[in-house]
Amino acid sequence: MSTVTITAADINKLRQATGAGMMDCRKALTETNGDFEAAIDWLRKQGQKVAAKRSDREAKEGVIIAKTNADNTTGFIVCISCETDFVSKNADFVAFAQSIADAAVANNVKSIDELNEVTVNGAKVADLINDKLAAIGEKIGIQKFERIEAPYVASYIHGAYRMGVLVGLNKAAAEAGKDVAMQIAAMNPVAIDANAVPAEIVERERAIVTEQISADPKMAGKPAEMIAKIAEGKLNAFFKEQTLLAQAFVKDGSKSVGDYLKSVDADLKVIAFKRVALG
Numbered sequence: 001m002s003t004v005t006i007t008a009a010d011i012n013k014l015r016q017a018t019g020a021g022m023m024d025c026r027k028a029l030t031e032t033n034g035d036f037e038a039a040i041d042w043l044r045k046q047g048q049k050v051a052a053k054r055s056d057r058e059a060k061e062g063v064i065i066a067k068t069n070a071d072n073t074t075g076f077i078v079c080i081s082c083e084t085d086f087v088s089k090n091a092d093f094v095a096f097a098q099s100i101a102d103a104a105v106a107n108n109v110k111s112i113d114e115l116n117e118v119t120v121n122g123a124k125v126a127d128l129i130n131d132k133l134a135a136i137g138e139k140i141g142i143q144k145f146e147r148i149e150a151p152y153v154a155s156y157i158h159g160a161y162r163m164g165v166l167v168g169l170n171k172a173a174a175e176a177g178k179d180v181a182m183q184i185a186a187m188n189p190v191a192i193d194a195n196a197v198p199a200e201i202v203e204r205e206r207a208i209v210t211e212q213i214s215a216d217p218k219m220a221g222k223p224a225e226m227i228a229k230i231a232e233g234k235l236n237a238f239f240k241e242q243t244l245l246a247q248a249f250v251k252d253g254s255k256s257v258g259d260y261l262k263s264v265d266a267d268l269k270v271i272a273f274k275r276v277a278l279g
């Protein structure tokens with residue numbers, strides 16, 4: 001039992017430093033005999049225990065931040081997940097997510113593991129997350145992380161921090177970058193063009209359309225070559241709908257995204273993109 005008197009000021013100081021609840025702060029100070037630093041460590045350890053207890057909980061809500069460095073040559077998407085939209089819509093939680101994304105940019109991190117080790121105001125990001133977990137009582141964490149390097153990177157956040165997009169271009173074009181990022185947010189392409197579609201996706205789509213064609217009574221007895229030719233036609237339709245440059249431009253359906261880029265600059269090209277959404 002602690003022999004040190006725990007004052008309301010002590011509890012409030014610990015609460016302000018950690019974001020933990022008043023009762024948790026009182027218990028932490030009591031358990032550590034009033035040692036402030038030890039109490040912070042105690043709360044962090046409690047946060048880790050809470051995380052373990054909540055490991056089976058789903059964290060489908062959260063905040064997604066997409067941003068670039070000062071010269072727009074590197075872009076980052078950071079998703080800080082939580083369990084409820086009540087937390088994700090809280091201004092303090094949004095600011096917390098912003099601070100972690102800022103740390104990613106400032107330290108030019110390349111992975112979630114690296115970001116967790118970054119120090120913000122004297123504390124590691126991983127420890128700050130444990131502190132926040134202890135404070136709000138929900139399972140939270142860095143759920144997703146993406147990064148792009150290019151001569152010019154545009155970033156876009158859709159909705160109430162529910163989706164983030166990065167677009168890498170071969171040259172600076174701010175307005176076009178934003179337009180293409182909005183296209184990606186709306187249409188969710190699988191790749192830049194047909195050549196960039198992963199082989200496993202192509203084969204899966206080919207198998208699906210071939211089976212659909214073969215199951216059509218009108219195709220009964222037709223030669224395999226004819227079925228294969230029709231399948232390739234349907235596959236080309238898939239590429240048109242699902243690859244970025246071939247998609248109809250959402251701001252002007254009379255042209256494709258590729259045509260739009262050429263109208264801005266004949267040499268302008270998309271070289272990479274990333275799209276992260278909640279759910």
